[in-house]
Amino acid sequence: MEPAGISTTSTTFAMSSNANLRIDLQRDANDITLVITGAGLQKSLSHTKILDIAKLSGEPVAVKLTSINFAVEKGLVLLLWWDDGEKDTLICPVIEGQGKVDLEAFGGLHNPRKADWTGHVELSTKQEEGEDRNFMLALGFAKVRE
Secondary structure, eight states: OOOTTOEEEEEEEEEETTEEEEEEEEEOSSEEEEEEEEEEEOSOOOSEEEEOGGGSTTOOSEEEEEEEEEEEOTTEEEEEEEOOTTSOEEEEEEOSEEEEEEOGGGTOEEOOOOTTOOOOEEEEEEEOTTSOEEEEEEEEEEEEOO
């Protein structure tokens, strides 16, 4: 049972016969936690949309990234992007290993809001093909309504 005011949705993408990308989105009035797990990835992903701000309640004009928690298997690199229409903007790379980055102390990483931006967040991966790779990524976002 979820606490009052918090909703959770889950989406699982079958990337191939033996690989899955699961996205769990937990949100309330102001904050979003996005948990992405990749299991059995054998090839790189290219700009897969993981957050669509048009589907968020409260009609935010943007989101800002406030935290990153990660566990990434050796040999795999994750890349987070702001969807800017034709040319995306790299938010940050998440390299192999595990850790936590608290961006709230710096005000968070804001969407650049340049021409043609959509505000969506995308994920790409880079890896050697053929070997199974796994990861867990938890992203904290705050809704921006200004």
